[in-house]
Each structure stands twice: as structure tokens, then as C-alpha cells.
Amino acid sequence: MQEGLNNTASETPLLKLENISKRFPGVSALYRVDFDLREGEVHVLFGENGAGKSTLINIVAGALRPTAGRILYRGKEMYFPNVHSARKIGVHAVFQEFSLIPQLTVTQNLFLGVEKGRYGFLEKKKMHQQAQEILDRLGFELDPRKKIIYLTRAEQQMVEIAKVFGADLSVLILDEPTASLTEKETERLFALIAQARNNNVGIIYITHRMGELKRISDRITILRDGHYIATVKTDNVTDNELVELMTGRVIDQIFPTIEYNPTETILSVHDITTADNSVNNVSVEFKKGEIVGMAGLVGSGKSKVMRACFGIEDIKSGKIIFEGNELTHVTPAKMLDMGMFYIPPDRRNEGLVMMRNVRENITLAALPLLKLSLYSMFLKRKNERELALDLSQRLNLQPLKTERSVDLFSGGNQQKALLAKVLTRNTKLFIFDEPTVGVDVGTRVAIYEFLAELCQQGAAIVLISSDLPEILNLTNRAYVFYRGYLRAELRDEEITEQNVLFHFFEQEAA
């Protein structure tokens, strides 16, 4: 901890932002926003995708310069030309998009950016030891000698968190830190946050998850379209009030009423085991006109089963039958042709080409189809444009600029671009893997309605989700997985929180 932090119960906030504005070419991301952070509080930033949350914390952390406005730290005006200058006074951030260097080890990444000389004399072994100590203290099971490229997204997230908790903290910023963590890791993180809070650290926390926000925050500041809306005490506000402040409208029903009409089986999987044994002897089947949930903890195999069906996970044994035909060699290209579409959760690594614009990303999967069209080049292009615009509009892409490069959009809006891709093909079976990660409540409603519509039109839908309310409210049948095994199949009224959770945590795999 920094000196003098513990007994300064002063009136001056730890951090105060006044009239902060930020303009990007063609977009006003923040307009005259005020914000203050006290010592020892968890202050949540809440707002729809693209509201300006990440932009604001990037300014506080020195990663972006404001176009106008002042930053006061303990009453003194500060200017952060870069991340390093903010770190010097104890302002550290875990950003939404990671900043690790993939080719380096966990240890090297942990000590990166630490002033030269301080660790310069340490040999490798000692550094690994220190890294191990940090990880142990945080309760993260990670090998410090491993290179970042070999880590899962959740593990990379842990390294990011370890980086900041290893530092002298005065302001801690976390941008959707739990998006890829398991329950256990999330609990660890919350304990660490509580500890930092007791040490008078001020914490800015961004999340779209209501439960989480209610649990850990003291105050909430709501942003909408780059504008400051309100700051409220967490104890004094209801979920509905929060959603209304965030969206500016009343949302009375988050989950739609869906009419399921299961007809013929489109995909059946018999006794499959993946090459890495992460899935063992699993048999499942899916029918047109239904939404089937795949539930279970991270690593339970719920996602891998479907990835295997799409040809991105190797299979050791078992049978896959699609529309009555047994498939011998499964590849994504072949499955796309046959009418199956898998929408991955990791938009950055698997889903989108970040440097291309939204139109290109949306129509990429449809290219083989467009080529078949008899229209001239010119017309084709026009269709592509219209198609992209249409779909973006439907999913409420913000801003609605399809010629804009994907990496310039906020996290949640990138997710919308990924979903729009799905609609370009004639698809019979949709596999959605965590479709609402990082997506705000308003857009969730749009995505849920979209799933309902697809189902009612007779498509088969598989919904892989770690969000229990989604499984409970959107599916007519659910498979629950535990450590690579199928544990249960639940139908209609059987799909209750109690039933699903019971199988999540069942102790012994048969």
C-alpha cells in the first residue's frame, strides 16, 4: 500500500473527474462527464454497450487523453500522458482487452513494466519464485513458467489480475473482470477486492451483471450515450430502476415467451469422446423447433461437445448423424454447407476479423453464397451493403456504421456484429456459445427475441450458456454437464434452478 493511505479519512475524494469529454473521429464517446471515487469504496460504472465506460477508465488509467476536462487526484490536478504515469501514483487497471505479451511467460508478463533495476538483478529462478508467491497469495492455480499463448482466456484473465494485485495500489480499475472466470475464481477475486477495499483502495468496477453489481458495489454511476446520468447508492436502488436509468426506457420483460414446436431430429450424437478426453461418451440430440440448453460449469464439456460436432475439436470415437446421414469427416466448411452454424464466444480469436469493417465481417460467411448470385459485381456489392445494414439495425449496432473497422466498436457491439454474421446464411441448426457475454441488458432482450423468432420459424437452436437464468427461461430442454460427462437431461418444468445446480456440483463422475 502507498504511504499515508490508511489514516486519511479526508473529505477530498481520492479521485475526481470534472467535465471529461472525449471525441474520436466521428464519435463523441464522452460528453462532460463527472465522476468521483472515495477511498475504500467499490464504485460501479454501469451503462449500455458503447455508453463510454471503457473510454472513461482508459482516461483514468492514462491509456487515453481526454479532449477536455480535469482529473484531480487527492485534490490535485493530474495529467497522465501514459499508463506508466498513472501507475506511478498507484492507479492500475485490468482492461477489457488484454495487454499481455503472448510470447512471454507468466512471470515475464508479471514483471513487465516494473522499473528497471528493481528486479534487474534477480535471476530467472528467483523471478519465477516471486511470481509463484504472488499467484499463491491470490489463490490462482497457474504455472508461472508457461507462456501466455498456451493459457486459456480465463487463465490470461488471472495473469492480468495478478499483475495489478502485485502492485502498490491506490486506485484499482477492473473492466468486466469476471466475464471469463469460473465461480471459484470469481469468489477469489471478490475476496481480493474486499481486501483492497479494507486497505482504503478505491475501486472502479465495470460489469453488466446485476447480481454481481448488487453484491460488491457501494455506489453506481450510470452513463448513457457518453453522458452522465446519475450516481446512486447501491442499497437504495432496485434492478428495474437501474435498467431504466441505463436505457432511458422501461423494460418489463427480459425473457420472451417462446412457443416451442419440436419436430424431426436434425442432429444426433452417439457416444462421442474427444481426442483430449474433455468429453466422454456423450450422447445428445437436437430437434427442429426447440431451444436446447447446454449447462454446466466452465470446463464441464458443454461447449466442447458442440465444437466437436462443428469440426473444431478432434473426436476419438463416436458417431455424428446430421439429417439422417452419418458424417465421416467433420469440418467447419462442410458443416456450414450442410446448414449448421457455430457462433463462438471468443469474438477476438475466433469470431471476427478485427481490422476489417463490420460489413465485411458480416458478409464473410455468406461469400460463397453471394458468389453464386447472378447479379453483377455492382449489384452484389449493393446487396452486401444492404444486408449488413439491415442486420446491424436489427441488432441495434451502435453506432450504426457498417463501414467502420470492428476493433473501433465497444466490446458489446463487437458481439452484435458477430451475431449478425449468423443471419446471412440459410441455417437449420444454430449453436450459440455464450451469446450474451459482455452484452448489456437492452441488447440481451433483442438477442433473446431473435432466438425465440428463429425457433418459432422452425430452426433448431443449441444454447450453450453459463448464465443460469438463460437456461431456465429460454430452453424447453437442457443437458447438464459435469467434468466431461453428461449428467442429466431436463425437460420443461424440470428445468428449475435447483435441478440444474444440483447436477452442476455433483461430486463424483461415474
Ligand SMILES: Nc1ncnc2c1ncn2[C@@H]1O[C@H](COP(=O)(O)OP(=O)(O)OP(=O)(O)O)[C@@H](O)[C@H]1O
Ligand atoms: N479507439 C476508438 N476509436 C474510435 N471510436 C472509439 C474508440 N474507442 C471507443 N470508441 C467509441 O466510443 C464509444 C464508447 O465506447 P466504450 O468502449 O467506452 O463503450 P463501453 O461503455 O465500454 O461499452 P461495452 O459495454 O460494449 O464495453 C463507442 O461508440 C465506441 O465505438
Ligand SMILES: [Mg+2]
Ligand atoms: Mg467496454
